[in-house]
Amino acid sequence: MLLNPPFCRGAELEDVISAIRSEGSRAIFITSENGLGASTILRELTTVAQVHVPVLNIHSSQSLAKIPFGVLAPFLTAAGTRGASLRLAVLRGVLTELRQKQDLLSRGEMNGFGTVKGSLMPVALPTDPVFDNTSHELPIIVIDDAHLMDPATAELIVSLVRSGTVNLVASYSSRHVLPEPMPKLWADGLAEDIVLQPLDREQAHEFCENLLSGPVLQATGWHFWSSSGGNPLFLHLLVVQALEAGVLARRRGIWTVDPNTPIRSTGLEEAVLLELRGISRPASEALNLIALSQPVEFSVVEALTGKAQIQELLDSSLIRFVRPPTALLALANPIFGDVVRELVPLSQSRVLHERLIRQIQDNPVDKEALLRRVVWAVEVGIEVPADRLLTAAVLASKLFQSHTALELANQIRGEDHRLRANMVKARAYYNLGDYQSALSQTQTAFQRGGSLGELLFGSLLRASTRAALGMPVELLVADANALRNRGTALAQKNAADSETIMALSESGALLIELLALSRKGRYSDMTEPMTWLTESHGISPEVVKLNRTMVLTMESERLSAQGFPVQGMAKAAEAFAIEHAEESDVFFLPESILLRHLAAAMCCGDWSAATKVLEEFSLEAGPVVFSFGGGANVVRGMAFLRSGRISDALEVLLTGIDALQQSDPQQLLGFCTAMAAYAAAKMRNLTLAQQLMDSYVEGRCLFLVVSHERAYLAAAKYLLKHDAGAPVELLALADGALVDRSSTLELNALALILELGDVSVAPRLERVAAGVEGQWARAMCTYARALQDMDGQQLALSGEVLSTAGLFGFAKQALELSVKRLVEGGFRAQIRSVKSRLLQVEENLGQQGPERAQPDTSADSLQESPAQLTRREKEISRLAAQGLTDREIAEELVLSLRTVEGHLYRVYAKLNISSREELPDLIK
Numbered sequence: 001m002l003l004n005p006p007f008c009r010g011a012e013l014e015d016v017i018s019a020i021r022s023e024g025s026r027a028i029f030i031t032s033e034n035g036l037g038a039s040t041i042l043r044e045l046t047t048v049a050q051v052h053v054p055v056l057n058i059h060s061s062q063s064l065a066k067i068p069f070g071v072l073a074p075f076l077t078a079a080g081t082r083g084a085s086l087r088l089a090v091l092r093g094v095l096t097e098l099r100q101k102q103d104l105l106s107r108g109e110m111n112g113f114g115t116v117k118g119s120l121m122p123v124a125l126p127t128d129p130v131f132d133n134t135s136h137e138l139p140i141i142v143i144d145d146a147h148l149m150d151p152a153t154a155e156l157i158v159s160l161v162r163s164g165t166v167n168l169v170a171s172y173s174s175r176h177v178l179p180e181p182m183p184k185l186w187a188d189g190l191a192e193d194i195v196l197q198p199l200d201r202e203q204a205h206e207f208c209e210n211l212l213s214g215p216v217l218q219a220t221g222w223h224f225w226s227s228s229g230g231n232p233l234f235l236h237l238l239v240v241q242a243l244e245a246g247v248l249a250r251r252r253g254i255w256t257v258d259p260n261t262p263i264r265s266t267g268l269e270e271a272v273l274l275e276l277r278g279i280s281r282p283a284s285e286a287l288n289l290i291a292l293s294q295p296v297e298f299s300v301v302e303a304l305t306g307k308a309q310i311q312e313l314l315d316s317s318l319i320r321f322v323r324p325p326t327a328l329l330a331l332a333n334p335i336f337g338d339v340v341r342e343l344v345p346l347s348q349s350r351v352l353h354e355r356l357i358r359q360i361q362d363n364p365v366d367k368e369a370l371l372r373r374v375v376w377a378v379e380v381g382i383e384v385p386a387d388r389l390l391t392a393a394v395l396a397s398k399l400f401q402s403h404t405a406l407e408l409a410n411q412i413r414g415e416d417h418r419l420r421a422n423m424v425k426a427r428a429y430y431n432l433g434d435y436q437s438a439l440s441q442t443q444t445a446f447q448r449g450g451s452l453g454e455l456l457f458g459s460l461l462r463a464s465t466r467a468a469l470g471m472p473v474e475l476l477v478a479d480a481n482a483l484r485n486r487g488t489a490l491a492q493k494n495a496a497d498s499e500t501i502m503a504l505s506e507s508g509a510l511l512i513e514l515l516a517l518s519r520k521g522r523y524s525d526m527t528e529p530m531t532w533l534t535e536s537h538g539i540s541p542e543v544v545k546l547n548r549t550m551v552l553t554m555e556s557e558r559l560s561a562q563g564f565p566v567q568g569m570a571k572a573a574e575a576f577a578i579e580h581a582e583e584s585d586v587f588f589l590p591e592s593i594l595l596r597h598l599a600a601a602m603c604c605g606d607w608s609a610a611t612k613v614l615e616e617f618s619l620e621a622g623p624v625v626f627s628f629g630g631g632a633n634v635v636r637g638m639a640f641l642r643s644g645r646i647s648d649a650l651e652v653l654l655t656g657i658d659a660l661q662q663s664d665p666q667q668l669l670g671f672c673t674a675m676a677a678y679a680a681a682k683m684r685n686l687t688l689a690q691q692l693m694d695s696y697v698e699g700r701c702l703f704l705v706v707s708h709e710r711a712y713l714a715a716a717k718y719l720l721k722h723d724a725g726a727p728v729e730l731l732a733l734a735d736g737a738l739v740d741r742s743s744t745l746e747l748n749a750l751a752l753i754l755e756l757g758d759v760s761v762a763p764r765l766e767r768v769a770a771g772v773e774g775q776w777a778r779a780m781c782t783y784a785r786a787l788q789d790m791d792g793q794q795l796a797l798s799g800e801v802l803s804t805a806g807l808f809g810f811a812k813q814a815l816e817l818s819v820k821r822l823v824e825g826g827f828r829a830q831i832r833s834v835k836s837r838l839l840q841v842e843e844n845l846g847q848q849g850p851e852r853a854q855p856d857t858s859a860d861s862l863q864e865s866p867a868q869l870t871r872r873e874k875e876i877s878r879l880a881a882q883g884l885t886d887r888e889i890a891e892e893l894v895l896s897l898r899t900v901e902g903h904l905y906r907v908y909a910k911l912n913i914s915s916r917e918e919l920p921d922l923i924k
Contacts, residue, residue: 003243005236006210008203009037011871013044015194016169018870020049020140024902025192026161027168027185029146029178032196033317034275035233038171041196042142045169054101054139056094056166060148068152091156098139098166138167147176154179161190175316192899194872198230207232208255211239217256217659218632220248224257229333237267238335254658272339276318283312287331289352290319291340292376295328295369300359328366350380371395375404378411386417390424397427397586405431419444423458427586430461433663435468452490452501455483456508456543460550460587463515467700468665476516480509503537507547514554521703523558524741530555542581546589549578553593560600561704563743566773568600569609595666598635599704603744605776605805607639630659634668637675638708642776644809644845650679670699671709678712681719689720707737707745715752726760727753734764743772751780755809762787779805783814792821796834799841808844815841869910876903881919 012030019025032038046055064070069086075093141157143149158181160166168185172178174195185191199207205221224242228234242248248257279287286305290296290313298321301310310329313319318336322328331337344352353376374392377384384392389412396405405428409421426441442462463476487505491498510529517526533547552575560568576593594613601610614632633656640649653676660669673696680689693716699706714729730749737746750765762784769781779802786798795818802811815838822831869877879889890900908914911922 003211003236003240005040005232006207007040007044008199008207008210008232009041009044009196012037012194012196013041013048015870015872016041016045017048018872018906019192019194019899020167020169021137022899022902022906024899025167025190026138026164027170027182027191029182029191029193030169030171030196031174031193032171033174033231035231035271036196036198037232038196039144040232042144042169042171045140046142049140050101052105053137054098054105056097056101056139056141058141058143058149058153060143060145062148065148065150068150069156070150071153072156087152087156090153094141094156094160095165102139138165140167140169143168143170145172146170146182147172147178149179149182151179154182158182158185161185162188189897189899192872192895199225199232199235200230201225204228204230204235207235208239211236212250212255214250215254215655215658217254217662218630219659219663220255220257227334227338229335231333231335233271234268234333234335237271241267251658251662254655254662256659256662268335269339269342272336275336276340279312279316279318280309282306283309283316286310287313287318287336288340288344288348289356290329291331291337292344292349292352293356293369293373294330294337295322295366296330296356297360298327298329300356301329303359304355322366328369346380349376350382353377353380353382367395368399371399371401371404374408378408384411386412386414390417390420393421393424394427394586397424397431398588400431402428402431419454420457423461423586426458426465427461427588430465430468430665433665435465439465439469452487452504455486456504458586459483459508460511460515460585463512464587464665467515467519467667470700473516473519476512476519480512480516483509483512500538503539504543507533507537507539507543511547511550514550518554518557518702518704519700519706521561521707521740521742523561523703526554526558545578545580546585549575549580549589549593552578553589553596556593556596556600557702557704560596560603561707561742561744563747563772563777565600565603565744569597569604569606572597572600591666595631595702596704598631599702602635602638603704603748603776604774605642605779605807606774607635607642607806610635610639630656630664630672631666631668632656633659634672634675637672637679639806641675641679641712643806644812646679646682646809650676650683650685653679667699667701668705670697671701671705671712673697674709674713674716677716678719681716686720689716693717693720704745707733707742708748711745711749711752714749715756718756726758727756730756743768744777747772747777747780754780754784759787775805776807779807779810783810786814787817790817790821792818792825792827792834793830795821796830796837799834799837803837803841803844808841811841812838812845869907873903873907873910876900877907877919880904880916881922 016028016030019028030038030041042057046057049055058071060071069076069090072090072094075097076089141160143157146154157166157168161168162185170178170182177183186193201222204225205216205218208216208221208224224235224238228238239248242257248255250256276284276287282305286301286309289301289304298310310319317332319329320332322330331340341349353373356373371392374384374388389408393405393408393412396402396408405424409424409428412418412421422441422444426438429435429438429441439462442458442465459479463479466475466479467473484505487501487509490505491501494501510533514526514529514533517523517529530551533551536544552571556568556571556575558568559565559571572593576590576597580589597613598610601607601613614635633652637649637653637656640646640652653672656672657669657676660672673692677689677692677696680686680692693713696713699709701709711730711733714727714733717729718727730753734746734749734753737743737749747765747768750761750768753761754765766781766784766788769777769784779798782801783798786794795814799811799814799818802808802814815834818834819831819838822828822834875893876889879892880886884892886900886904887897889895890897893900904916907919911918913919913922
């Protein structure tokens, strides 16, 4: 399968073109590290521009760097050198070449394209030209690798720029300086610098989907992004080689990769060696040490290799400081480490390890450093104590390095840590989706545990594994009772510690029972065990901390279900803020908190908060996206359903089903399938809806989720039956939630009934919604009240509230009813404004995502506004809105004052404002 890398620098190309067209910039420099795409920008720029203005391409090279005018030699042939100095001859040659290109353009004989081939965004079209031959546009000289240019050529080109003869667009390496006098163009106020950054996670995912011409699992996109450091060249090589190695494959229509299989390739090795070319031998030794031990303390590397070597690596952008201001060093790109570690001979690796261990005394403060050093020791054949192996194995399992966790656990000898090692293996198998093997390991540990600590270690993982296998919730209660019985037996044998032992066993049993109550939906019964768990009872601070975290997590779920999702979000955030010793257990606390945090946000109807939580959590917790599977699709799908964008919801949910069929440790497949079935039925795609219903298996997630799942399934069944009567099954779910005092769940069922067209539930819906927190409940309460009064003005007001909350489907219904009632009442003066608002709502239903329910006037949103500001214009506008002067902005962004002024004038025109004082109202 031939994979050509897609063009992923459309935004930067747009910035370049915008700068060229401005009157303030004559030279645009693209600063970049290798592989970030500077050369592709120049190629695409040439393609776009050459049908409008003459473009002269110059390719600098190391071999010609010391030869005056060496790169311009091809232009000497046409001009000749008789009777002229070499500089004058070259100047004539360049001008002649540009004139010939201009003549071809004037005659319409220039070949080219008006669009960027393979681009992710349209940049220039013949019908909407970025370059216009009739305007003041100048010819363009395009230079790749300008840092390799000889000074004579640099001086000649600068003179052409200063004279207003040409515009210049040049790329240069961030590791080198430009030849004189090119840097003086900044001092002249003629130059602008665009610095290329690595792709972010979203851009990398889009890159993968364009490269593979199909949807990519979120976890797979994250894997390639994190492994490549966002470098497009490395990203492309990784995807291609994963495909060739068979670890990347399309399953059920979606691309997924096995992240645990290492990729070995000569292509990656050659690309990395090219990056490392030119560094000194001492710096290379320092690089090897950092690669083998990273992240590693600056002082340690300095003591072993010297400060000058570290500075050389920093100047070459090969290493970086991890989470400044900490003095921990790591390689600038993860690929460097993978390749460098492979290149270091085993004997040298062992010597470096021994030198490092002699230099450091304490355990590394960074968990990844600890894991790397333990793995390093095992690789070079150094014996590692069992307790340190266990700690590293737990960290590996939590970082989703499952095969590493299994290998380390298998290294543990002796009985003291054997049972805990079994629980590590269980977590690793759980991560890999092998729940049966995971349960087998937990059973072994539970049956053979000789101490209470061994019994408690992994007990929550055992409960989750039972849920993943669909086992009855009663087995959790049985596990809790068995833990109490074992605690009693151990207390009888150890009279001196009997109280502590009993308290510990009761603590563990109550945590398991809370999980059982969560699955059953018995939220009112949670209060008593949570109260007990908030007290210390003489147990260790680490156990108290675990209990507090779990109580906050379960309290978040309870509050969300019982009508207080805003408070539920706060509890989940508080739980996530508690720090735990990484080796204390193998239970996935972060994922459990995330699920409830997202559930609370969804119950609030706060989709932007849900998206933010998911994004921030993924960045904070890293590989946890593998555990959460297609959870992002579930969030987006429900958001689209609530907003009324049914077709978008169906598309997202079908992709989510594919992802969750690959990995679903949070048990969300049933919920995703139920919502997809409802969406298909709403669109009258009855065949698909029935297929989804036939494949449906109820999830074994927390009841808060399962209740929503059952409601959507009941609504789908109702639509499939073409039932014109009352939706009995949904009413039963609402009644059941009422009995359990779960107001949020009752409201969800009633809202679906209303969505199906039964307005008879409006009085009850208003009453319930009035007691539920969040913008979704407030909007539904307002609509239910307006439905009862059937007043045109009240309906219009409810339509506004619904629209603000992102409930565009209901908003449309409310506004259509409002128009009807206003017409009947003769209120013609108000009809026009209501109809105008109705048109806006209809546009939102067709074009706008639910996460943008409210008008978004942030700097990031301006790119999507009708004004179409460029990224540089947004950046300058944001600083201006913050109160910075033009000169301060120029200093901040390393631009000329004239360039800043020019950008702001264009911003004012695009936003239809007259001064910077109006910017803060648009940029918040």
